[in-house]
Amino acid sequence: MMKKISSIITLLFIACTMILGGGAAFAEDDPKPTAIAPPNGDLTIHKYLYDADGIDNKPGDGKELKDTTRLDGKEIRGIQFDVYEVGNPTEAYKDAAPKVVPGGDGWTYTKIDETTLEVSKGTDTYRYDLTKKSEDTKTSNDGEIVLKNLSRGYYFVEENLAASTPEMSKDDGKTWAGVQITTPVKSFVVAVPMTDPENLNNWITDVHVYPKNQGTEVVKEPSKPSVNVGDEFSWSIAVELPVDIKDYKKFVITDILDESLTYTTDSVKIYRAEKVGDKWQKVGSGGELVRDTDYTLTEPGLDEKGGTLEVKLLGSGFAKVDGWKGLIVEFNTTVNEKLEGKEVNIIGNKATVEFTNSHDEESERETDESEVNTGDIIVDKKDENDKNLPNSEFQIARTDKEAKDEQFIKIKTITVEGVRRITEFVYPTLEDGTTVNPDYKDAEDWIVKPHSTKDANYFAKFEGLQTFSVEDDVYMSYWLVETKAPKDYNLLGDPVEVNFKDSEEVEGKKTYNLTTDPIVNHKGFTLPNTGGIGTMLLIIVGIILVGMAIILNMNNKKKKA
Structure with missing residues (x-):
């Protein structure tokens, strides 16, 4: 009987040992919260560029974000962060400064030099020793810097834009493009490990921070x-x-x-x-x-x-x-x-x-x-044989109707170093299109003489013209009128429309100059001159014919008599 009882006790002991051992194993997977800080921890810095329209300014809690959509930005590689371990108060502040670096709203952190950190809020200012913990550490393609096995303590993190080469992946996910960052993130202090804000008697040993840059457009x-x-x-x-x-x-x-x-x-x-x-x-x-x-x-x-x-x-x-x-x-x-x-x-x-x-x-x-930009119109004047034809005169109008009514664009000018320069265009009507412009009558005529020796009273081209209308979303048209033809040639008679949609570069420069299709003049009909020898011959022949008619008529009367 005692042997049987002993066997049962042995089996129960083994069962209890297995149960307790399993419980211990389970406890290792989910350790019990402790108020005692671990001696070491990891720090991961995530780098994003954000759009100010989307940022929610929600502070980080030290935990890794499984869903980063709230960041409303993209990862940036090539950003250098300098990380320093914060030590004891400096000699001058050892009696006044708190042993623990103060943090929270209102505190600012400024690196005075490579070994000194200033912490201030209002009139309170303290200084602490600094020891650099990272060298030339830049964010990876994932926008991350991971610092492993840091000793328990406080760390000052400063973005070093001068040493950075920021790049952001394009939409294809394969190529990268540089991104300009003008303002670094605010320097900050983080505790590693840090207290879990959701479980205040526990510690986060893998601390994640998400300092985000704003691209200042x-x-x-x-x-x-x-x-x-x-x-x-x-x-x-x-x-x-x-x-x-x-x-x-x-x-x-x-x-x-x-x-x-x-x-x-x-x-x-x-x-x-x-x-x-x-x-x-x-x-x-x-x-x-x-x-x-x-x-x-x-x-x-x-x-x-x-x-x-x-x-x-x-x-x-x-x-x-x-x-x-x-x-x-x-x-x-x-x-x-x-x-x-x-x-x-x-x-x-x-x-x-x-x-x-x-x-x-x-x-x-x-x-x-x-x-x-402004545009130029160069009038290319040709004869029937495609040769340049000088000494014609052209004026320009805003519309076909104004051209036919001979209401051309006029100008105001000044002379600069002997050259006549346009300062203002003067139109026949004001902006409403119906009210007569009081300045129009006394303004100067704008006359262009193509292929002619430059004359102070004329221009070589129509220049300084608007090429595109934003209001109407169209390229601008103008109407040219030949107001004086060369000697022995006829006037064109009708306005010629020129539209800047057909403008092109001249000599590789984006000048918006426009050369019209050659405007060809033809010679007129040859008319006889009045008072010349041809007219005199007609008069003499007429007198002879009249005389002969009179003589014949007199002879006929004599025969009848």
Whole structure:
């Protein structure tokens, strides 16, 4: 009996051992939370570029995101992050600074040098020792940097754009393209390991952070792609603002205007901007920011062609634009006579934006070249044998009707270094198309003499014309009228339409010059001259015939008698 009982006890012991052993194995897969920090941990830095329209500003919790759609961006490779271990307070702060690096809202972290970190909030400032833990570490194709087996502690992470070569994969997923990042992310401090925010008596040993860059887009555009000499039109400079713009120390927009542009005084307006699709659009009336209160404005001189325009935000301006996705600076210019001295009929222009963030990190962004063009019409005058025919005169009109009514485009001019330059076109009617233009009667005739020796009273071509209408989405047409024919030739009699849709490059330059199909004149009929010898012979023959008739008539009367 005792032997049987002993066997049962042995079996129960073995069963209990197996059950307890299985429980222990299960516990190893799901360890019990502990308040004691592990001695080591890993840090993974994920790098994204985000669109300010999509960011939700939700703070990270140290855990890896299984779904990264909320980041609303793309991974960037080639970004270098410098990681430093934060040590004890420096000698000067060892009695005042907390032993644990303070963190949370309002604290900023600034690297004073390679061995010193400054931590500040309001009037509280402390300094800690730094030891660099990474060397030339850049994000991989997945946009990641992984630092393994870091000792327990606090780590200062700083984005090093100067040493970075940022690239982002294209939509095909195979090729890469460079991406311009003007503003680094705010430097930050992270604990490794860190307390699990969802389980406050546990630790996260694999810490993930997602610092995201904002691509600061800057775009300059004219209100029209093509204008006439003398036209006033507007330019807009759209700037995507960093989300922490209120903390910035410098924001300056500079535009050096082309000499073919004359700035319109007091025309600057600053608008709040939102991006709709791929275009920045103005929001509001443009009166939110006040000159000399929220920003300073430096304008070109009153008589200066070209010149420099500068807009600089002031302290209250930074506060007012906080929360704006972007802003648009808009101003007006007029195309002046210097365009006619250019080898090409293109007015190119760029703007530059300079930033300095709260950590005194400077960056600069330049817009792409924006262009406005004008067109020329060169009249190619030929005879019947396809030879150049000089000494004809042409004028030009906006419409076929105005051409037939001989209501041609007239001009205002000035003489620059002995050369006559057009400053303004004068039309027979005002913008409504019906009201007579009071300036038209006294304006100068615009006459072109093709293939003729240059004369101060004439032009070699029609120049400075608008080539495209944005409002009507069409290329512009003009009507040429021959107002004087060469000697021994007939006038054309009808207007000739010229459309800039058929314009082409001349000598490899994008001049928008247009040479019409050869305009051919034919010689007129030869008419006899009155009072010449032919007329005298007719008179003599007539007298003889009349005399002969009289003599015959007298002879007939004598016979009858």
